[in-house]
Structures are given as structure tokens and as C-alpha cells.
Amino acid sequence: MTDLYQKQRLMRAMRKAAMQRGVIAVLDVGTTKISCLILRFDAVNLNDEGDGVGSISGHSGFSVIGSATTASRGVGFGEVLSMRESERAIRTALQSAQKLANIRVDHVIACFSGGKPRSYGIAGETNVLNQVVAEQDIARVLAACDVPDYGDGREVLHAQPVNFALDDRSGLADPRGQLGERLSTDVHMLTVDEKVIRDLAYCVKRCDLELAGVASSSYASAVSSLVEDEQELGAACIDIGGGATGVSIFLKKHMIYFDSVRLGGEHITRDISMGLQVPIATAERIKTINGGLLATGMDDRDMIEVRGETGDWEHDRRLVSRTELIGIMRPRVEEILEEVRSHLDAAGFEHLPSQQIVLTGGSSLIPGLDGLASRILGQQVRLGRPLRIHRLPQAYSGPTCSSIVGLSLFAAHPQDEWWDFEMQSEGYPTRSLKRAVRWFKENW
Amino acid sequence: MPKINRDRYTPIDPAPSLWSYRLLRLMLSPYLRRLVFYGVPALLMIAVGMLNLTNEHRRENALTTYNEMKIFVTERPEFMVNLMSLRGASDSVMQDIREVVPIDFPVSKFDLDLDHMRQIILSLDPVKEADVRVRFGGVLQVDVVERVPAFLWRRDNGLEVLDETGIYLRTVASRLQYGDLPLIAGEGADAQVAQAKQLFVASKPLKDRLRGLVFIGERRWDVVLDKGQRLMLPEENPVLALERVIALDQAEELLTRSVEVVDFRLKNRPTLQLRSGAMKEFREIKLMQLGQIK
16 A cells, blocks of 8 residues: 555646646546647646535636547547557647647647546544644555455555545544544545556656556546536446447545446447447548437438448448337447446445436537436436636536546545645655556556 | 658657757756857857957948948938027127027938037027927027016116126116116125115106116115115115105105215115205305394
């Protein structure tokens, strides 16, 4: 744990340095697209811990000065598959964003959706030293958490204390300064494959930038598309991306559960491609222009021209009714939603006070998805769009960009994570510090 | 069968090469950017300029071209001044002005230093105010307000004409030229012309007999009348003293008597100085009245 702690602290220090410089890039490495925003921070009071101002107040202090999106290559299921290809794609996005912003950026916060994320709820308990809960007590209670064995080659991506309990009072957001004897905490921890972070870090390093933070893209899109009430009362954000679908459940403004389904819009495209025997690019075009999920009688007469380049005139000049297309798309979407449903059931979503479900991500643009989702997931379904942030281009205001917008918010106003609290002084061996430095030298 | 261009879908890699990306980032670093976009061109321009200027022939060429261009603009007919129009000056002053401001017309408006010209005209003694400007139509308009002669001041080397503030206008040979001006004399009288004026006003009843005022010892005035009579006025309040003398004259006909000097220098002790022989005459008259004349 100490090792991880050090690494995350280093990234946090880098993020702070970037904030001081005033410019930071956020990068969303997705399966279909890689987008990059360059943020300029102009307010100095970004790091004050003033809760009660409103958790979405963080976006007032920055504005977007550069943006770029490029087609993603070498990325599948939200993971880097081909290093060279994805490095080039990331470089394209970073270069055009920097060109547009006309400024040089040295720090980047990245998010990705893959890496087989697993979430753990862990708890810890300790005695308060001097009756009044101090910073140190929080560090101790966090250190006292019994971390499960999450396996070799796994890395903790988020570890957020979601709840503190003091004696018999639970639900404390910030117990510092309160009187009590027994302090316990619940921490939500998210682990991903270490290799995925390493690959991403390597790609970013090859672009001469420093990775100042990583986040899960589904978490980021939940941050931007859930409104404050939903985050408070309980909601699930379902980010249907290209290669993976993330399910994140929020309660009391904290993510309490996260899971992902390794299915996404690209699978729908593949189905169309196979079903209609067209190239992937054509299938993608047909999906975005004519796609749908609820067939009506009208759709039988709605013939879609399938263009091909095979040279076979009969094959290239086929007409496909929209009903057929819907017939191909719908089972796959149903499959994705069923998977999501099973994850929600596993998480005990039905026990939450409010069961709002917000669909976001690029595939949530399929017409009729909200109708289908409300049949499978429950009645309270809405389509989510990201919050507006200052000077965000119009092209980035759709649900496809909710994760990059959320990542901007995350960069400006990060939630407290485990490593944000001061570490316990006894658990601070220099050896692990050295190891952390060595780790950075080797990998970043 | 139509020919199919199978290369059509070969994706063009939009990614920049690593080195072009690095170059872009390098060029985005602010100092280098400023150096490249401002520093280097500025240096180049300076270098080219210096190289050109080291050649004397080119330097001369440049100078000539510059002058030609300047003349081409400044000597357009719209900017030329053809004549000078003087207003408000008497003939002699006008002559003087034309002498001190010698301009070879036509001249360009840009070559005229109007302020300097105005200073020169103002430095002429009879000129009180001057306004020099170039009027529409290429006329140099000089408006002059002359000083008004107010006093004649007799000095060792002649008669000077002063205006009412005591400023010298010119020297004249004879009084006839300014016969109606009051005459003053004495060193430092020009500094006290205001008082002299008051005295002249007060001495209006004596106007026919008044010869002039003399400033004595640079501190007080004497009023000189004809028949050698003289009124010595004090340093302080000379006008009051003069009025007293005039009142005495009007009451007792003081000045028609054979008094040579009425001395009012001491306020409490006015003194009369009779003409030589007047006392004797007075005594004879007295004796005659008494019948004791032999």
C-alpha cells in the first residue's frame, strides 16, 4: 500500500505543480476516439477544501483553451492494444490541441475505461487518540483498513473514503474536529490492471508529457453527467462507450460501486458489419445515421442504401430496410443492458433511496435507447449530457464527450482520495520511497 | 467492369511524426517563440541595415532619396506660403518686422518656425502682442498689437518714448513728434510711471503751467512748472501732497506769487522758498504801505 501511496502522492504533487503553472491537459483514451482538452486555471482558490459551496463549483475556475479529437487507433476495450498506433493517435490529439491552444502543456491527466476494473468496499476502524479527531486519526483509520488481496499486476486507481463513522454516528463527510472515541471508515477502492496504466503512461511519456493523474473514464463521465441531487440521493451512471460500458453507482456524492461490461458501441458496429456484410466504416456510418432500437411499421418502408466497394454491383447496390438494421442492433444493445442490469443487481442498486439511471457515452445517442433501457433497467432512466464548462466547444457538449468533460471537472476539483490525507508517520519507510522513485524512473 | 481504386480507403495517417511534434512543442515554448518570431527578424533587419550603411555611396543615395521624398511632399503647392500679411502695426514697425523676419517667399509651411518667428517679433520694443499663423491660401498672417506711447522720458542721451507700463518704445530726437505726451525725467522714472500717471491726473488744474515731472534720487517726484517753479513732493503719498498744493493754490493763489519752490517733502512742515529778491521786494512794499518809504 505504501508504494501505491507514494506514487499517487507524486502524481498529486505533479498535478498541483501543473495547477500552479495554470495549464493542464486532460486526455480521454477511448476505444473509438481520443480527445484532449487543454484547461487554463485562472482562480487560485482551487485547492481550498470548502465543501458546501457545491461540488460542481469547481468548474468555475478554469476554461478550455484547446481541444482536439481524433479517431482512436490501437485501442480496444479501453486498453492500449498496439502501442505504436495508439501512441500516434494520442500524439495527434495532443498536438492539435496544443496548436489550437497555442500553448505548450507539460502535464496531462488521462482516463481510460478498460483494464478490467474491480471495485472493493473496504472498512477500517481505530481509536481516536486525543478525543478530538485530527488529521492524523484519519490517516490512521485509513491505514487500518484491511485491504483485500486484489492480486498481482493490479493497481489501485481510486481509493476514496466515502463515509466516516464516529462511535455510533455514521454518515460523516468530514469528522475532523469532532469528539469521539472510535473512528471507522468505509473506503471505495477501484483496481485495474497495472499493465494498462503502464501502457498509457508509456504512450504519454513518448509524447514528452508527464502523467499527472489517472482516472477511470466511467467515473469521470458520471462526475459530469450526474447532477448534484442524483449524486447525493443515489444514481447509476451507465457510460456506454465504444469498447466498454462502465457502471458507476453514486451515493452521497461518492462513487460507491463500479463495474464495467466489456461490450460497447463497437460491438454493435461489428454486428451490423457482419449482418449486412459491409465494411466496418460503412457499418459505423449506417449505425450513426439510420440506427435505432424501436421498430415501427414505418421502418419497413424506410430503405437504407448500402454502399459497398467490392466491385460486385448487385452486392454494392443493396437496399436494407431500417427494420432489419434495428433487428441487428437491438439484441446487442439488449445484451449490454442485461449485463448492466446484472451488475446493478449484484451491487444491490435496488436498495438505494433513489434509483435514477443516467445513460451517457457515445452509444447512448442511439434513438430509442432510453425506451429500451427503461424496460430493462427500471423506470427512472434519462439520457445524460455533460455539464457545460467554461468555453467548452459546442462539439464537445454531447454525451460522447461526457468523460472528457468529467475529467476536466475531476482535474479542477478532485474528490478526496486516500492519498490526499497525510500519511501515518510510522508507516513511512525510506526504502519504499526509494522504491517509488525507482519505479517512476523505470516506468514514466 | 469499372476500375476500382482499392487504394481509396488507405487511411492517411494524420499523426505528426515524433520530430515534428517535438518541434511544435519546442516552438510553443514562450521564450523561444518570441526569439524566433521577433528577435531573429529584428536582428536580421538591423544587420541588413547596418551592412547597407557601411557603404558610403549607398548611405548618400539613401540620404538623397530621403531628402527628395521629403521635398516632394513638403513643397507641394498646397503647403506653400507665398506672402506675409501684417496687421495692426504702424508703418515703421511693419518695416522693422519685415527686417527681422526675412523670409524668401515662396516657402514651405513645414519650414516655417512660427513660434520662433513670434518670439522674434515680440522682441521688438514697440510690439506688445503678436500672433503668427499660416492662413488658408498660403498666407503668413502676422497680427500685431503695438504698445501705445504714454510718456516721454528725457534722459541724457535723448528722449525716450515709454508706454503706460514704462516699457521703452523708441528714442526720438525732438519733443515735437509727441507733443501731447507728458514729460518725465530722472533716473528710474520708467519704473514709476504708474505713479507719474496718477500725478499727471491729479495735476490737471495746473495743466497749462505744467512742464513735467522729475524723479529725484530714484525715490520721489518733483513737479516742474513754468516760470521756474517747482513742487517737491514727498516719497509717500505724493498725490495727496500735490492735491494739497493745488488746494492751497486755488484758495490762496499760492503759485501765482513769487514762490520758487513749494517744499512738501516733510508733511508736517511745508516750506516755501521765495525767489531771490522777493523778500526785499516784499519788505519795500510793506514799508510803502506803512508810508515810510523814503
